[in-house]
Amino acid sequence: MDMNIDLKNLNISDLKEQILKLADKKTLIKIGIVVGSILLFLIIYYAVLNPMVDTRKAKLDDMNLKKEETQKFINEINSMKRKIKKLKPQYQQYSTLFHSKAEVEGLYQTLSEYAGQNDLVISKIEKRKIKPVLKAQALASVDGKKKKVVKKVQTQNIANIAYYLIPVDFEIDGNFIGYIKFKRALSLSKKMLNFDKESIQVVKGDATGAIKVRGTLTIVGLPDEFF
Numbered sequence: 001m002d003m004n005i006d007l008k009n010l011n012i013s014d015l016k017e018q019i020l021k022l023a024d025k026k027t028l029i030k031i032g033i034v035v036g037s038i039l040l041f042l043i044i045y046y047a048v049l050n051p052m053v054d055t056r057k058a059k060l061d062d063m064n065l066k067k068e069e070t071q072k073f074i075n076e077i078n079s080m081k082r083k084i085k086k087l088k089p090q091y092q093q094y095s096t097l098f099h100s101k102a103e104v105e106g107l108y109q110t111l112s113e114y115a116g117q118n119d120l121v122i123s124k125i126e127k128r129k130i131k132p133v134l135k136a137q138a139l140a141s142v143d144g145k146k147k148k149v150v151k152k153v154q155t156q157n158i159a160n161i162a163y164y165l166i167p168v169d170f171e172i173d174g175n176f177i178g179y180i181k182f183k184r185a186l187s188l189s190k191k192m193l194n195f196d197k198e199s200i201q202v203v204k205g206d207a208t209g210a211i212k213v214r215g216t217l218t219i220v221g222l223p224d225e226f227f
Contacts, residue, residue, distance in 0.1 A: 107125070111170070119175065120182055128168065128169060162223075163223065170213075201213075
């Protein structure tokens with residue numbers, strides 16, 4: 001700063017005026033520095049820091065949302081586990097109604113035993129093609145709704161299958177009373193079994209009242225145990 005002060009003609013007023021001028025300029029410089037610093041900070045904040053803060057806030061919000069969804073999913077799993085635990089005794093009770101693989105393989109022997117106890121002879125027993133029943137079909141039949149056509153891809157996935165229907169063709173020779181007792185014995189076996197078709201013919205010329213029965217019965221097997 002250029003200060004042209006005539007020392008010979010110097011007076012207190014001139015000196016004071018020069019000092020005040022100098023002080024004002026310094027103050028202005030300081031104010032300018034402060035304002036400039038504030039402007040620089042604002043530029044850096046809005047151009048750099050604020051986007052970073054927004055990005056991190058968005059990530060944090062996303063993490064919190066995923067955490068809530070995960071907790072909700074865990075709660076649903078725990079709820080399902082409790083339901084399964086409740087239903088397990090019922091499942092174990094009702095699953096005994098279905099035939100295991102060993103019981104299906106030994107079906108001829110079982111039927112032969114019941115037949116022999118009632119003076120009957122099994123002349124034919126033959127398993128037919130097994131029919132899968134989807135869970136959706138089983139629920140629809142319970143609700144009384146119309147069954148939809150089953151897609152082959154669904155039947156190939158065991159997770160979609162509720163149970164299997166196993167048709168068995170049979171022929172039995174004997175007498176009518178013995179056959180009635182035979183069917184009653186099967187009904188008391190505590191296994192799910194249904195006579196879908198049966199044809200009873202009296203043997204001509206036989207004075208003992210002999211009959212020949214042809215028909216189809218269906219047994220049920222669970223997919224996780226039977227197949």
